[in-house]
Amino acid sequence: MGADKATIATEEIDRSVMATLSHQGAEKPKVISHIDLTQTFETVTQWTLVVVQEGGQPITEIEDHGPIHVCLVKANKPDCSENLYQDVGKERPPFDTPYHLLTSRVVNAGQNQSSPLLFIQLCGAEGPNGNCGIATALYRYERETDRFIRVFQGLTGRNNNEATRFVERGSLQGNVIVNYPTENAPYTYWIEVYRADESGQYVRVLRYRGHTGYGDGNPLAVADSEMPEILSHLGFWKPGDALPVPAHLPKGCSHLYMRRGEEWCK
Numbered sequence: 001m002g003a004d005k006a007t008i009a010t011e012e013i014d015r016s017v018m019a020t021l022s023h024q025g026a027e028k029p030k031v032i033s034h035i036d037l038t039q040t041f042e043t044v045t046q047w048t049l050v051v052v053q054e055g056g057q058p059i060t061e062i063e064d065h066g067p068i069h070v071c072l073v074k075a076n077k078p079d080c081s082e083n084l085y086q087d088v089g090k091e092r093p094p095f096d097t098p099y100h101l102l103t104s105r106v107v108n109a110g111q112n113q114s115s116p117l118l119f120i121q122l123c124g125a126e127g128p129n130g131n132c133g134i135a136t137a138l139y140r141y142e143r144e145t146d147r148f149i150r151v152f153q154g155l156t157g158r159n160n161n162e163a164t165r166f167v168e169r170g171s172l173q174g175n176v177i178v179n180y181p182t183e184n185a186p187y188t189y190w191i192e193v194y195r196a197d198e199s200g201q202y203v204r205v206l207r208y209r210g211h212t213g214y215g216d217g218n219p220l221a222v223a224d225s226e227m228p229e230i231l232s233h234l235g236f237w238k239p240g241d242a243l244p245v246p247a248h249l250p251k252g253c254s255h256l257y258m259r260r261g262e263e264w265c266k
Contacts, residue, residue, distance in 0.1 A: 103121045135153070190209060
């Protein structure tokens, strides 16, 4: 069993995080997410995720607050050094600095709430066109070393229907689907699927140029419109099988059908 989650009080953990960040120069820090990880992951030591929003002067005129800090806390010792953005140098541009917490929660890679993972998505400062860099990360707990290890990390934009999705049910449960626009005509989307290998690290198992056209009018999300093709590539679907039903259907969607290799809704 995991450590007693009541060993250290929530308030004491939050105070230790605030003190650490204040010492590092954070202005007016405020806790916006606090998740006890001890029982869910059956950790040896008490572990907590604490996400903090700075309230100080933003580095962009579009935002009205400071950046986000992600802290993994072992007992009452915070590590707030997590940087979910790739290839970011010392002089970090606003686009690659987290300003918004999109989600922080526990997901399950296995059925019946097994193989838990910590799932975090952050959004950078918004640009004039509303775009931002969305960073996605997954962490698994390693009992032998009593630590959380990042097993997936990705960065996509928000505009142009880009997305990174953790699949929470069905034959692809535990996989990650990433889609982003192609660089040249015909303008569709690159589709990538990532899956945990024996070590628990996520590796790419599929990449292809999708059928979904940019701005083609299909109300389904790209991952949903490409789902028959994704499942076909991975051996889970063939023409004639029932179409996969998206977890979240667009409003007014009453019928799913195939059109030029793409699942559509009308």
